[in-house]
Amino acid sequence: MVDADQTFVIVGGGLAGAKAAETLRAEGFSGRVILICDERDHPYERPPLSKGYLLGKEERDSVFVHEPAWYARNDIELHLGQTVDAIDRTAKTVHFGDDGTLVHYDKLLLVTGAEPRRLDIPGTDLAGVHHLRRLAHSERLKHVLAALGRDNGHLVIAGAGWIGLEIAAAAREYGAEVTVVEPEPTPLHSVLGPELGQLFADLHREHGVRFHFGARLTEITGQDGMVLAARTDDGEEHPAHDVLAAIGAAPRTGLAEAAGLEIADRAHGGGVAVDERLRTSDPDIYAAGDVAAFHHTLFGTRLRVEHWANALNGGPAAARAMLGRDTTYDRVPYFFSDQYDVGLEYSGWAPPGTYDQVVIRGDAGKREFIAFWVKEGRVLAGMNVNVWDVTEPIQQLIRTGAEVDTEALADPRVPLDSLVP
Template identity: 50%
Template sequence: MDPYVLVGGGLAVARAAEALRDEGYDGDLVVVTTEPHRPYERPPLSKGYLRGEDDRDVLFPLDEAWYGEHGVELRTSVTAVGLVPRDHKLTLSDGTTLRWSKILLATGSTPRALDVPGTDLAGVHYLRTVDDSDRLSGRLLDASLEGAGRLVVVGDGWIGLEVAASARQLGLDVTLIGRGTQPLSRALGPEMGALYGSVHEEHGVRVLRRAHVVGLSATDGWVTGVDLADGSVVGADVVVVGVGASPNVGLAEAAGLALRPPAEGGGIAVSGTLTTSHPDVFAAGDVASVPSPHYGRPLRVEHWSAAQEGGAHAGRAMAGSGAEYDKIPYFYSDQYDVGMEYLGWVDVPGGYDDVVIAGSVEERELVAFWVASGRVVAGMSINVWEQMGRVEELIGSQTSVPKEELQAFLR
């Protein structure tokens, strides 16, 4: 029998490989990844690893020896460039062709480019891969040692805020530029976005709201500033761009696999078993748009849990399981002394009626609930732990919960 092939270099592939072996699949198993590393997870890239506090080993969910011990062939530094589902063939960038019995596409995302003049200048960084983090870390640490580093982060989403927090912890002068009314307003809405804006300002970050970048200025090819639409220039020694990411669906699209429309979040359309429109092709992680029994629509989630849980689910499905994926989206973020866990999904800005707070915003100890038609659709804890199980019960109940009951959640 031809091998099972896993395409991608992230956490989803590692968990799929592990699940396949745990489920008793003992056939040939091949991992194909563009990067020169074995599959790794990305959250540390903007946190401890970026700051130089964590060793590289923290990135890898499976030891290097695991692949050899479990008969998994690693093909690194090679890209899947052509997929023909009808013939069960995969073409690689080195000119070789792989025949496969089943295949998983976990091809991840690519950072969106900032579409202004000057993004090709030295000193401008994106953060997606371990090599990106290594380059940025070296520059930030050098700037920190010099004592006068000025970092400008363009983009006020999760990556941007985590990089800003790491840079402040290294002692850099940090400016965060966002187009929204508050940081994270597209992810959390203005209510909780304002909390994160305040946290960063309290730690010395200059937060620019409703700002529009029109270009990057330079001296001798090195970035020196970020030009704004109002005519002002923010001085910079290093610029990090974090304005979102696009799912890598090109391989699937060229193969004729069904995709979700942009209005539904894009990505590769899969069933509850993470099967695509071809029965032997599966998808997981950032690229997979998965039906949610909790929200009654497909969701494409670009967070750690989608790779962790989705990769394992895909591996079990490839091994023969018919179970439907029913996980509620989860993610976390650590910035300064603010630890956060979030469970649920909400279509910001129109997908909720109210944000109800239990605890104290001022003391940074709280649980926030996003409520739509009386039902809890998402919850986030700040510096309050072991609450996500209770939040999950509220979301899963799909029943109306009185506001007073939510406000008393921590009492």
């Protein structure tokens, strides 16, 4: 039974943490809620950092989950710019801050997120090498892209994943020259496979982006502390004024590992291992968002999902579980992206090797279509490109696991709803 004498501590001040705190109060928890964030900014959402805010189309205040006054109004003890450096599971305490603050918890939620992977090559200490994860990164990058566009400068991007492509699109909108270096044969290869990856290569080439596939950066050269060029392992050299590392993100598991919590293996994305209730190997500690590797009952495997919807929904699910509610976290993974005049939504999980065909409904040439990744007649994932209001039936097809007629699936004249059993 949860009562007013209990203290719930949330470590991590991103979307998942802020929504967890909101849910605790909405569900009637009257105890102490402590939210500890290692950034000095109030909790914010990350999609605008590579989309609207980066392009100057959204104001800075629009990225925040709540207005600053909300935390005090809801009696959330918010500690900004504070790092938790230790969890004592026996004493049930967390140690944080420069002054060595120690607080007791009855339940603890880890939403420590992920960190961008760094390029392990010479030259990364130069001033023009960037990452994108935090609000400060986006603010800096916004000024860089504007300057590159103004001066006809060159940006080299390492990685053709979602962040790499969204930054490429933003850079071209600013007028910068862009080269993307990617070891796989197509963009988004590990997510979409070769069938759809080529579509994104064509989209970006139409907007002036140059790709260098099948290669990795080996060195960033410079002069007087500034970037001059980026070299690849096949001997090519690309002129560059700035370089962006967009080679993925690693879960921030250090705190959990030091506390002796179970960590998922790399095959399942690493991360803090949690069950379907987002509970770790310690029954009083939970994890959600980018750092959590949860057992997904729908796909029968452990997944670590690094997208906005997982933080949006995972934080509240963990909060309800902490309160003792009957909770099973089995949301269909979902994310969205905007690149130039192409908007898309992706639902499901179908990495290369898990499906036997891709079914296209609509006109892929006009970039108005839905793609379905199918195995033995069952939909594993779906992506709608410039086609809207279809996420619900796509997710229903995935969730039911029912065998569908692939010819009907490909036929735009057949309503998607009619294929859901």
